[in-house]
Amino acid sequence: MAACVEPAVAVCNHAAAGPACLKRRRIAVGSAEQYEDIGRLGEGAFGAVVKARHRATGRIIEIKRIGKAQGRHAALLREARFLEEASGGGANPFVAGFRGVVRHPDTFDLSLVMESVGPSLHDLLRQRGCGSPPLPEATVRAAMWQLLRGAKKMHHCHIVHHDIKPTNILVGDSHHVVKFCDFGLAMSTDERPPYKAAGTLCPTMKELINNGSPLFQGLYSEGQLCAIFDVLGTSDDTTWPWFLSTAFATVEGFEILSGLLACNLEKRLTAAAALKHPWFDKIDVLELPKKEELASPMLLRPKRRRIHAVWAT
Numbered sequence: 001m002a003a004c005v006e007p008a009v010a011v012c013n014h015a016a017a018g019p020a021c022l023k024r025r026r027i028a029v030g031s032a033e034q035y036e037d038i039g040r041l042g043e044g045a046f047g048a049v050v051k052a053r054h055r056a057t058g059r060i061i062e063i064k065r066i067g068k069a070q071g072r073h074a075a076l077l078r079e080a081r082f083l084e085e086a087s088g089g090g091a092n093p094f095v096a097g098f099r100g101v102v103r104h105p106d107t108f109d110l111s112l113v114m115e116s117v118g119p120s121l122h123d124l125l126r127q128r129g130c131g132s133p134p135l136p137e138a139t140v141r142a143a144m145w146q147l148l149r150g151a152k153k154m155h156h157c158h159i160v161h162h163d164i165k166p167t168n169i170l171v172g173d174s175h176h177v178v179k180f181c182d183f184g185l186a187m188s189t190d191e192r193p194p195y196k197a198a199g200t201l202c203p204t205m206k207e208l209i210n211n212g213s214p215l216f217q218g219l220y221s222e223g224q225l226c227a228i229f230d231v232l233g234t235s236d237d238t239t240w241p242w243f244l245s246t247a248f249a250t251v252e253g254f255e256i257l258s259g260l261l262a263c264n265l266e267k268r269l270t271a272a273a274a275l276k277h278p279w280f281d282k283i284d285v286l287e288l289p290k291k292e293e294l295a296s297p298m299l300l301r302p303k304r305r306r307i308h309a310v311w312a313t
Contacts, residue, residue: 027080032102032111035063046184051116061099064112066184073110075184077101080112082183086154086161094150096170096181117179122166124175124288135289137253141279142286144256146178151271154180158189175288252279 035052038060042049047066054061066076084098097115104111121143147169154161161168162185170179256279259269269277 027077027084027101029110030100030102032063032104035061035102035113037063060116062114062116063102064114065109066112076110076112079182079184079186082159082186083112083114085157086159086180086183086186088153088157092150092153093177094146094179095154096179114181115179117170117172117181118175119171120167121169121171121178121288124171125166128289137250138284139287141253142284143178143288145275145280145283146286147180148271148275150180152275155189155271159183160187160189162186171288176286178286178288250279252277255279 034055036055038051038053040048040050041062047064049062049064052061052063053059064076064079066072066079080098080101083096086092087095087098090097096117099113099115102111102113103109147164151161151164161180161183163182164180168180168182170181171177172179256269256274256277259267259277260274262268274280
């Protein structure tokens with residue numbers, strides 16, 4: 001079946017003025033018949049993900065199908081557009097590869113085809129168990145370097161992921177590389193403010209507290225700030241006075257942590273600035289721990305929000 005061409009959904013509401021948003025291209029849509037399903041990896045409120053094999057080449061990929069409640073074709077084409085641009089056709093090795101969009105010949109439903117990477121960082125760390133020792137700082141540094149490099153390239157393309165968390169970071173290449181996935185909530189920085197709040201409850205930054213999801217979990221806005229300060233210390237002239245009592249290995253590593261999570265937006269490190277920090281002067285080969293085969297990273301379970309009470313004394 002010959003590929004047809006589908007117009008990509010606009011990712012910006014202000015295309016008439018200012019710089020163009022995500023590059024407007026037409027997405028070639030192939031036939032889903034060129035793939036055979038191997039097994040279902042996960043399903044939930046957002047749709048389903050299956051592992052499949054390309055009939056002609058034998059290449060293993062993953063196919064994501066979005067449910068009607070999530071906007072279906074419009075949402076899928078939008079995510080495909082962001083994934084294609086962020087991965088840069090392989091130019092960004094720290095984003096899961098875009099492999100195309102296909103249409104089922106009987107139902108005409110669209111599906112997103114992407115690189116099969118490996119388990120999520122969440123699954124890998126969770127399997128280690130609560131009593132496991134923390135990862136060596138060299139391992140954390142190598143993973144952070146890759147993620148920041150990937151984020152820097154995305155930012156260069158005017159893309160903000162908006163939902164970075166361990167479940168949306170995949171571990172591949174025999175656990176030597178980490179890659180971003182799931183661009184369903186991504187946005188273009190060419191859009192004009194006010195920005196629509198998006199993201200999972202935990203990771204969203206402090207400036208979205210009033211109108212969106214908070215950075216750390218709490219029952220109310222004041223609780224969110226208490227949760228932030230409980231981890232980062234209060235923002236004053238003697239910032240982080242409790243540092244010496246923490247278990248973080250080096251001063252340089254803690255500077256990266258506090259810089260990326262700074263409450264003051266003007267003082268918060270960008271990915272590009274963080275990569276220039278002396279902590280990254282020496283990068284080891286990433287070697288995340290290996291155990292038995294983990295479950296697929298693309299389990300699209302309904303997202304659960306755990307609320308923890310935060311008490312201020």
